[in-house]
Amino acid sequence: VQLVESGGGLVQPGGSLRLSCVASGFALSSYSMSWARQAPGKGLEWVSVIDSIGSSATYADFVKGRFTISRDNARNTLYLQMNTLKPEDTAMYYCAARFLPSAVATKAVPTPDGKFYSWGQGTQVTVSS
Numbered sequence: 001v002q003l004v005e006s007g008g009g010l011v012q013p014g015g016s017l018r019l020s021c022v023a024s025g026f027a028l029s030s031y032s033m034s035w036a037r038q039a040p041g042k043g044l045e046w047v048s049v050i051d052s053i054g055s056s057a058t059y060a061d062f063v064k065g066r067f068t069i070s071r072d073n074a075r076n077t078l079y080l081q082m083n084t085l086k087p088e089d090t091a092m093y094y095c096a097a098r099f100l101p102s103a104v105a106t107k108a109v110p111t112p113d114g115k116f117y118s119w120g121q122g123t124q125v126t127v128s129s
Helices: none
Strands: 002-006 009-011 017-024 033-038 044-050 057-059 067-072 077-082 091-097 107-111 114-118 123-127
Touching: 002 091, 017 033, 017 091, 017 123, 033 067, 033 077, 033 107, 033 114, 044 067, 044 077, 044 091, 044 107, 044 114, 057 067, 091 107
Parallel strands: 009 123
Antiparallel strands: 002 017, 017 077, 033 044, 033 091, 044 057, 067 077, 091 114, 091 123, 107 114
């Protein structure tokens, strides 16, 4: 089972990025999914959660109104549209599933919707002028 994040990069404050997470080895459509991030020297924090069919999403207060989570289950892909980026958004971003795979090292992501698990390499987002 794999989660492959991409789309990160260097962007100026106020700019936008769209992150993608492609899942393989399991059916993305069966699970709620989440985005989480980890800034240097800090722990993993949840950013957003979306239900299995994309009908409901929740956001951490620090990204509300700026980030939008979405999914394309036919493509087994999760997205995070990030607008009005701030320097404090600088972090490694990971996608996570409401699913604990066996024989895979995972990082647990506590969210208001329960614990999610991340096992991808992440994608780096750097917001700087």
